[in-house]
Amino acid sequence: MKTTRENINKYLTRLKNGENCLVEFIDYSRGYIKYIAFKYLIDKSLTEDVIYSVYDKILNNIQAFDKDKNGMAWIAKITQNEAYFVNNTEKNQKSDINEQDIKEPIEFDEDQRLLSYTVERAMGKLDKLEREIVEYNIFMGLTVREIAKITNMPKSTVAYKLKQALKNLEEILS
Numbered sequence: 058m059k060t061t062r063e064n065i066n067k068y069l070t071r072l073k074n075g076e077n078c079l080v081e082f083i084d085y086s087r088g089y090i091k092y093i094a095f096k097y098l099i100d101k102s103l104t105e106d107v108i109y110s111v112y113d114k115i116l117n118n119i120q121a122f123d124k125d126k127n128g129m130a131w132i133a134k135i136t137q138n139e140a141y142f143v144n145n146t147e148k149n150q151k152s153d154i155n156e157q158d159i160k161e162p163i164e165f166d167e168d169q170r171l172l173s174y175t176v177e178r179a180m181g182k183l184d185k186l187e188r189e190i191v192e193y194n195i196f197m198g199l200t201v202r203e204i205a206k207i208t209n210m211p212k213s214t215v216a217y218k219l220k221q222a223l224k225n226l227e228e229i230l231s
Contacts, residue, residue, distance in 0.1 A: 065089075065128040073119045083112065089129070090136050097140035102211030107143055111136045179229040187222035194219055 068082040087108065094107040114135050122131060180188050193199045193207065201219065205212040 062127055062129045065132065066124055069115075069119065069122050069128045069131075070124045072116070073122055073124070079116075086132065090132060093133050093136040094140050097137050097144070099144050100205070100209075100211065102205065102213055103143050107136065107139050110139045110143075114139065175230065176226075179226050182229055183222055183225060187218055187225065190215060190219050191222045191226070 065086060068078060068085060071078045072082060090108050090111050091104060094104045094111070095101060098104060098107060111132070115132065118135075122128065180191065183191065189208070190204055193204045194201070199207070201212055201216045204210075204219075205215045208215065
């Protein structure tokens with residue numbers, strides 16, 4: 058179903074008048090908002106976060122909506138601004154990850170050295186990306202979100218790659 062200006066304006070007017078049509082409005086406009094968010098976001102994995110924020114902003118500012126104006130343009134501007142805000146926030150958080158956040162290596166005794174050698178050999182059997190993600194997560198203590206920022210990959214991809222790499226390591230070490 059194609060999103061049209063007239064239908065968006067009708068839904069926004071109904072919401073402004075206090076009608077209970079939020080679910081219908083979300084069903085109707087979600088694809089449009091998702092498209093705009095995806096277009097402006099650097100980290101595409103944050104699209105859903107932006108969508109929720111946009112609906113929150115629409116509801117909090119619904120009384121400012123003028124039914125004679127273009128509701129699609131109003132929603133597009135809210136979405137664009139929210140995507141820019143998220144991009145700036147993510148960029149600032151990415152620059153906050155520095156060497157102080159990375160844990161110092163642990164000293165090993167002889168049994169630990171043997172185990173370390175075994176793990177190192179197993180890690181060598183992973184592909185480069187899987188090995189990098191495991192090293193960031195296990196050895197440096199970074200979260201999936203932090204790894205996603207460093208590698209410039211979606212969080213969902215990092216989480217999937219980490220899960221697969223740990224599964225592969227378990228099979229290799231078994």
